[in-house]
Amino acid sequence: MLRVAVVGSGPSGVYTAQGLVQQDAAVLVDVLDRLPCPYGLVRYGVAPDHEKIKSLQGSLRTVLEHERVRFLGGVQVGGGGVPAARLRELYHAVVYCVGAATDRHLGIPGEDLPGSFSATAFVSWYSAHPDAAADGFVPGARSAVVIGVGNVAVDVTRILARGAAELSPTDMPQAALTALAASRVTDIHMVGRRGPSQARFTTKELRELGGLPDAEVIVDPRETALDPAWADPSGLPAAQRRNVEVLRDWAEHPVRGAARRIRPRFFLRPVEVLADGGRVGGVRFERTRPDGRGGVTGTGRFEEIGAQLVLRSVGYRGVPLEGLPFDAATGTVPHLAGRVVRGGVVAPGEYVAGWIKRGPTGVIGTNRPCAKETVASLLEDADVLARKEVPADPLAALRATGAEPVEWAGWRAIERAEAELGARLGRGGVVKLPDWESLLAAARTGA
Numbered sequence: 290m291l292r293v294a295v296v297g298s299g300p301s302g303v304y305t306a307q308g309l310v311q312q313d314a315a316v317l318v319d320v321l322d323r324l325p326c327p328y329g330l331v332r333y334g335v336a337p338d339h340e341k342i343k344s345l346q347g348s349l350r351t352v353l354e355h356e357r358v359r360f361l362g363g364v365q366v367g368g369g370g371v372p373a374a375r376l377r378e379l380y381h382a383v384v385y386c387v388g389a390a391t392d393r394h395l396g397i398p399g400e401d402l403p404g405s406f407s408a409t410a411f412v413s414w415y416s417a418h419p420d421a422a423a424d425g426f427v428p429g430a431r432s433a434v435v436i437g438v439g440n441v442a443v444d445v446t447r448i449l450a451r452g453a454a455e456l457s458p459t460d461m462p463q464a465a466l467t468a469l470a471a472s473r474v475t476d477i478h479m480v481g482r483r484g485p486s487q488a489r490f491t492t493k494e495l496r497e498l499g500g501l502p503d504a505e506v507i508v509d510p511r512e513t514a515l516d517p518a519w520a521d522p523s524g525l526p527a528a529q530r531r532n533v534e535v536l537r538d539w540a541e542h543p544v545r546g547a548a549r550r551i552r553p554r555f556f557l558r559p560v561e562v563l564a565d566g567g568r569v570g571g572v573r574f575e576r577t578r579p580d581g582r583g584g585v586t587g588t589g590r591f592e593e594i595g596a597q598l599v600l601r602s603v604g605y606r607g608v609p610l611e612g613l614p615f616d617a618a619t620g621t622v623p624h625l626a627g628r629v630v631r632g633g634v635v636a637p638g639e640y641v642a643g644w645i646k647r648g649p650t651g652v653i654g655t656n657r658p659c660a661k662e663t664v665a666s667l668l669e670d671a672d673v674l675a676r677k678e679v680p681a682d683p684l685a686a687l688r689a690t691g692a693e694p695v696e697w698a699g700w701r702a703i704e705r706a707e708a709e710l711g712a713r714l715g716r717g718g719v720v721k722l723p724d725w726e727s728l729l730a731a732a733r734t735g736a
């Protein structure tokens with residue numbers, strides 16, 4: 290049997306495990322995760338009101354319950370946990386599917402003022418990630434600026450624009466629900482540095498903003514008309530054309546006077562997060578114009594948008610992993626068809642899949658072909674990999690490094706505790722446990 294460790298139990302890790310056990314009956318896979326809970330960004334990134342995408346957990350679960358797959362949560366690889374070199378000794382191969390663990394920075398003054406957060410910090414908070422920052426996002430805020438026009442920007446904008454009645458049936462942790470229910474944010478400016486035809490959000494996600502019960506989308510056609518494709522988007526690729534059509538539709542609608550306003554803004558490049566009394570008071574932007582090559586140039590004209598909450602949603606970024614080569618420019622591990630490349634040479638037994646392999650782009654399904662390529666490389670190498678001596682079962686050796694793995698029964702106990710919490714709170718479904726202590730206490734009841 291070939292013993293493979295997959296590090297990370299998000300979609301790329303689970304699709305990798307699935308490919309391995311489906312294609313070769315002689316493979317045993319341990320899926321390790323730093324957290325006691327599986328599913329990575331499906332659990333801690335997909336917005337709580339996107340129940341349909343969240344339901345993907347059902348198919349990921351089937352893989353983790355496969356007889357030759359074992360989930361080992363609560364196991365940190367590197368960074369003071371199981372040394373990466375030790376993991377390599379315990380398995381014939383290790384596939385790193387660790388995603389892109391941090392956010393990109395803007396590099397502008399005021400970025401770190403109180404009240405300015407990365408969108409990923411806000412997402413982690415309302416998704417109950419146990420390492421998330423405490424509350425403090427919405428209190429005192431009436432206007433929010435979201436910098437960036439990708440799908441994460443749309444997610445955080447939508448969550449800010451939803452009312453308590455819409456959020457209550459989701460699995461959002463109780464503290465986040467309480468804070469958002471008390472939110473006084475009425476205006477959410479979602480700001481792109483380029484034009485509507487270059488925005489990164491997908492049309493389905495964009496369109497959803499127009500269907501929120503107590504919010505309306507206000508688009509200023511004087512601003513969007515700067516986009517050369519605004520008047521006639523027919524020459525654009527389908528995805529961008531549809532985005533422009535949706536925005537044009539909104540620009541033509543009269544203002545209804547809804548309780549909350551979502552304002553997609555364009556051609557504004559952030560230059561400074563402004564302070565007011567030691568906290569965020571707004572964002573200063575330079576107005577840009579198209580440069581004719583898909584980019585923009587500054588115009589030397591500036592504009593300020595007042596805001597007490599700033600969410601920087603300018604993309605994720607991979608972080609270096611102990612013992613692995615890293616390309617700082619792309620935030621990825623250099624690889625050849627999924628095989629880690631070290632000093633120009635393929636490193637035997639080390640593989641990558643998902644965002645740490647190709648960068649933080651694409652939707653969940655993009656991870657399938659990405660994992661498939663890595664699995665094919667690994668299985669091609671199987672004969673060579675199998676020559677290495679490894680322990681019959683690495684679990685005891687993992688424990689000897691200090692790791693205390695949460696196995697599947699522990700995770701199932703967390704699920705039960707979350708269902709019980711939801712019932713107790715009368716929320717109509719599961720409510721997530723938001724901290725390490727309660728997650729590990731629940732997991733112990735299943736051990």
Ligand code: NAP
Nearest residue numbers: 437438439440441442482483489602603604605649650651
């Ligand atoms: P993204 O799609 O890469 O969007 C990043 C945005 O930030 C872009 O608008 C980009 O503008 C802007 N930006 C980057 N640097 C900037 C700067 N210095 N100043 C101002 N703006 C800047 O990233 P994301 O929204 O984090 O999404 C990551 C991936 O997850 C995407 O593939 C996304 O589709 C996926 N995702 C999908 C869903 C879903 O399907 N529902 C939900 C969430 C995330 P430029 O284009 O000008 O660089």
